[in-house]
Amino acid sequence: GDSVTQMEGPVTLSEEAFLTINCTYTATGYPSLFWYVQYPGEGLQLLLKATKADDKGSNKGFEATYRKETTSFHLEKGSVQVSDSAVYFCAHNTNAGKSTFGDGTTLTVKP
Amino acid sequence: DAGVIQSPRHEVTEMGQEVTLRCKLISGHNSLFWYRQTMMRGLELLIYFNNNVPIDDSGMPEDRFSAKMPNASFSTLKIQPSEPRDSAVYFCASSNGDRNSPLHFGNGTRLTVT
Numbered sequence: 001g002d003s004v005t006q007m008e009g010p011v012t013l014s015e016e017a018f019l020t021i022n023c024t025y026t027a028t029g030y031p032s033l034f035w036y037v038q039y040p041g042e043g044l045q046l047l048l049k050a051t052k053a054d055d056k057g058s059n060k061g062f063e064a065t066y067r068k069e070t071t072s073f074h075l076e077k078g079s080v081q082v083s084d085s086a087v088y089f090c091a092h093n094t095n096a097g098k099s100t101f102g103d104g105t106t107l108t109v110k111p
Numbered sequence: 112d113a114g115v116i117q118s119p120r121h122e123v124t125e126m127g128q129e130v131t132l133r134c135k136l137i138s139g140h141n142s143l144f145w146y147r148q149t150m151m152r153g154l155e156l157l158i159y160f161n162n163n164v165p166i167d168d169s170g171m172p173e174d175r176f177s178a179k180m181p182n183a184s185f186s187t188l189k190i191q192p193s194e195p196r197d198s199a200v201y202f203c204a205s206s207n208g209d210r211n212s213p214l215h216f217g218n219g220t221r222l223t224v225t
Binding site for chain 1: 115144153154156159166167202204206210211212213214215216217218219
């Protein structure tokens with residue numbers, strides 16, 4: 001069945017450190033891939049997306065590349081800031097129109 | 112566009128009472144999703160609709176939960192009777208149903224059942 005597996009948290013980094021949050025998926029068909037971010041007291045909001053193999057999504061210094069051969073969509077940022085502290089969710093959409101989410105990874109960035 | 116609007120933002124009620132959560136979709140969106148989020152279970156899909164029709168309600172915990180779309184832009188999630196274990200943040204999200212389009216989430220309703 002469809003699933004998304006992401007790196008377990010919590011993740012704690014110092015400001016300006018390099019961030020990687022791993023995400024792998026299984027899906028029937030050819031999914032589109034997403035990263036969402038959730039700040040305290042708010043709903044999830046789109047961070048970036050990629051809709052076909054080898055596409056790179058990017059936003060606010062975050063990047064992720066759609067790797068079909070490894071069924072992965074790892075999130076990276078070269079230099080994190082305190083304001084990046086949040087919960088990050090990997091997700092995919094299939095042609096059935098249903099979104100499948102990972103369990104979320106909590107990131108804390110310390111000054 | 113005002114985004115997905117949920118009300119109320121916070122609800123505190125006593126066990127056994129009926130609770131109704133409300134959601135207004137983004138204009139033009141035709142898919143509606145209700146999620147529940149807790150520390151223990153994370154983000155759970157309860158039900159989703161496409162063009163006002165429930166497509167998958169397998170995540171609805173039990174018969175105490177019901178969801179409706181009386182029109183294309185509005186949905187309700189009702190819990191009757193409520194129990195303390197229903198305490199959670201409930202989110203609704205909408206999309207245009209396209210595989211390449213993300214979900215747009217509201218800011219949630221924090222429900223506390225005492």
